[in-house]
Amino acid sequence: MPGEIAGLAIIDYVIIMTYMVGVLIIGTYYGKYVKSAGDLFIAGKSLPFWAIGMSIVVTDIGAIDFVSGAGAAYKYGLAQANFDWIGSMPAMVFAAFIFVPYYWRAGVFTIPEFLGKRYNTAVQMIAATIWGIFLVTMLGVMLWTTAVMMNTVLGWNHQTTIWLTAGIVGIYTVSGGLAAVVMTDVIQLVVMYVGASALLALSFWTAGGWHGIQERVLALGGEFQNHFTLYLPHDTPTPYPWTGIVFGLGIVLATAYFCGNQAVVQRVLGARSEWDAKGGMLFGGLLKLFIPVLVMIPGIAALALYPGLKEADTALPLLIKNVLPPGLTGLMFAAFFAALMSSVDSYLNSASTLWTQDIYGRILAWMNREPSMKHTLVTGRIVTAAMILIAGLFAPIIDRFETIYVAIQTMLSMFQGPTFAILLLGILWKRATRWGALAGLILGVGSALTLNNAKGLFPSDSPFLFVAWWSFVFSLIVTVVVSLLTPAELPEKIRGLVYSQVLRDDELQQVLKERVGG
Amino acid sequence: MAAWFQGFGNAVTTLLKPAFSPLDTWLASIPMSWARGTAALFFAATAIWACTLKREYVFQGAPDTKRWRDLRLWAIVVLIPYVIIYLHF
Numbered sequence: 001m002p003g004e005i006a007g008l009a010i011i012d013y014v015i016i017m018t019y020m021v022g023v024l025i026i027g028t029y030y031g032k033y034v035k036s037a038g039d040l041f042i043a044g045k046s047l048p049f050w051a052i053g054m055s056i057v058v059t060d061i062g063a064i065d066f067v068s069g070a071g072a073a074y075k076y077g078l079a080q081a082n083f084d085w086i087g088s089m090p091a092m093v094f095a096a097f098i099f100v101p102y103y104w105r106a107g108v109f110t111i112p113e114f115l116g117k118r119y120n121t122a123v124q125m126i127a128a129t130i131w132g133i134f135l136v137t138m139l140g141v142m143l144w145t146t147a148v149m150m151n152t153v154l155g156w157n158h159q160t161t162i163w164l165t166a167g168i169v170g171i172y173t174v175s176g177g178l179a180a181v182v183m184t185d186v187i188q189l190v191v192m193y194v195g196a197s198a199l200l201a202l203s204f205w206t207a208g209g210w211h212g213i214q215e216r217v218l219a220l221g222g223e224f225q226n227h228f229t230l231y232l233p234h235d236t237p238t239p240y241p242w243t244g245i246v247f248g249l250g251i252v253l254a255t256a257y258f259c260g261n262q263a264v265v266q267r268v269l270g271a272r273s274e275w276d277a278k279g280g281m282l283f284g285g286l287l288k289l290f291i292p293v294l295v296m297i298p299g300i301a302a303l304a305l306y307p308g309l310k311e312a313d314t315a316l317p318l319l320i321k322n323v324l325p326p327g328l329t330g331l332m333f334a335a336f337f338a339a340l341m342s343s344v345d346s347y348l349n350s351a352s353t354l355w356t357q358d359i360y361g362r363i364l365a366w367m368n369r370e371p372s373m374k375h376t377l378v379t380g381r382i383v384t385a386a387m388i389l390i391a392g393l394f395a396p397i398i399d400r401f402e403t404i405y406v407a408i409q410t411m412l413s414m415f416q417g418p419t420f421a422i423l424l425l426g427i428l429w430k431r432a433t434r435w436g437a438l439a440g441l442i443l444g445v446g447s448a449l450t451l452n453n454a455k456g457l458f459p460s461d462s463p464f465l466f467v468a469w470w471s472f473v474f475s476l477i478v479t480v481v482v483s484l485l486t487p488a489e490l491p492e493k494i495r496g497l498v499y500s501q502v503l504r505d506d507e508l509q510q511v512l513k514e515r516v517g518g
Numbered sequence: 519m520a521a522w523f524q525g526f527g528n529a530v531t532t533l534l535k536p537a538f539s540p541l542d543t544w545l546a547s548i549p550m551s552w553a554r555g556t557a558a559l560f561f562a563a564t565a566i567w568a569c570t571l572k573r574e575y576v577f578q579g580a581p582d583t584k585r586w587r588d589l590r591l592w593a594i595v596v597l598i599p600y601v602i603i604y605l606h607f
Binding site: 093233246273274276289449454455 | 523524526527528530531534535538542545546548550553554556557560561564565568571575576577578579580581587589592593595596597599600603604607
């Protein structure tokens with residue numbers, strides 16, 4: 001087959017098919033528990049901490065992250081690991097202890113719904129529309145980029161990969177909702193970790209262990225002397241200067257992602273208790289520690305074994321072809337599909353929740369219509385099916401836009417800063433008002449668009465980390481200034497939604513003490 | 519539209535460059551060991567902050583108050599490897 005890098009044996013196909021059938025059976029099994037929109041979208045608040053933590057990790061890691069993550073590590077070295085280390089951990093602690101309890105106590109389905117309660121409907125609708133469009137676009141991007149990878153590596157037809165994945169994920173997500181998504185995510189994480197561990201162990205063995213890899217890479221010349229350093233200088237020509245990593249990634253993008261990304265937060269909203277919601281986030285942080293080891297280190301091992309590749313993204317497929325025996329190759333490809341499906345199912349469930357609850361629900365409210373429980377459930381399922389169908393049909397169009405994947409990442413960096421700024425102020429500062437949030441959101445996105453076009457302002461050619469930081473700062477300032485110039489929100493409107501207010505509310509503190517028995 | 523944004527972006531570059539250039543020069547002069555130390559401090563400070571949270575807030579929703587359910591300890595256990603990694607690499 002043209003372009004094929006790795007081939008599969010019969011045993012490999014058997015393993016991949018067993019995995020797919022198994023996931024389909026387990027996913028659809030949860031359909032019998034879905035009786036309401038609450039069951040479909042937040043699993044009837046029944047999820048334990050360990051399932052939430054595992055689901056958060058696989059939602060974050062897609063099949064493309066395996067290939068491009070290893071490719072970036074091949075090219076830039078250990079600095080790529082920042083995206084899973086400083087790009088998750090302090091943020092997940094803040095998410096667990098500050099943000100999650102407030103979403104959970106507010107009893108909401110989505111982040112825009114929380115913003116609607118804290119501010120007003122306009123803020124809710126703008127945030128829901130931005131996230132709704134982004135999530136559906138991302139579904140198409142995930143399906144297409146993985147189809148391209150499977151075509152390059154295995155010679156599979158694009159449409160086969162797209163509709164095989166969309167079909168299986170669509171069936172169990174429509175049927176079982178968030179519970180099916182999270183429980184299949186648990187299996188998918190195990191498959192991913194086992195497959196990637198096998199590749200890590202065998203690539204270490206082939207390259208002579210960690211010291212063998214270091215010796216080989218450092219012997220390649222001056223260009224590779226920073227390959228075992230997490231932080232690169234501020235004026236590095238790579239997209240990862242340490243300043244961008246700390247401010248843009250560590251403070252803004254990571255915190256925005258784990259505190260404000262609907263696909264991540266939806267799992268914790270389905271927790272069986274507030275403790276499970278917080279614990280799930282922290283457990284996810286522990287599991288994320290291993291992602292760079294499983295994904296980036298094989299990329300550096302590939303550099304040691306096969307230096308001089310023109311396309312860095314071929315490093316991982318080449319490693320799989322050369323170091324994994326039949327059977328383990330199938331397991332590794334099952335891990336690829338696990339990574340893809342676990343991200344697609346999560347984005348699908350979240351996209352349908354946003355469109356059903358925040359957009360369709362608000363339209364019904366404007367028309368003074370109160371939908372029944374059955375109506376919302378049926379609508380949610382129809383929207384879910386429509387979303388995956390649209391994403392599957394939309395996926396091949398992405399091929400016409402060579403830089404769409406980069407464009408999507410840039411788009412994410414443009415609205416994550418401003419949405420996080422109003423979320424942060426909404427929870428931490430009782431004086432933040434609806435007008436402040438609206439101005440901060442709109443002008444913040446505008447500032448990100450402007451900075452993204454300000455060529456030569458930042459040292460890096462891909463300044464998305466700096467754009468995220470400065471648009472966040474700008475949005476914070478605008479929200480504070482406009483809030484101070486407009487009337488404060490009524491205390492009864494924001495009761496229980498603001499951190500400082502809850503800590504000083506004696507009545508609420510007494511209830512907490514009595515519940516814990518302290 | 520794209521051309522308008524590009525033109526506006528160029529004007530913004532001209533306007534902000536005098537403020538950003540000295541900042542860039544200063545940031546580029548910071549030793550890498552300080553940068554690594556800052557990251558380790560970031561993780562350590564987060565762990566210390568987590569320890570200051572009230573017991574009833576941390577245990578809220580837990581079925582019992584056994585020691586292993588204390589999420590402040592979880593935060594410390596999870597953050598320590600990150601401190602070590604950022605100090606070492």
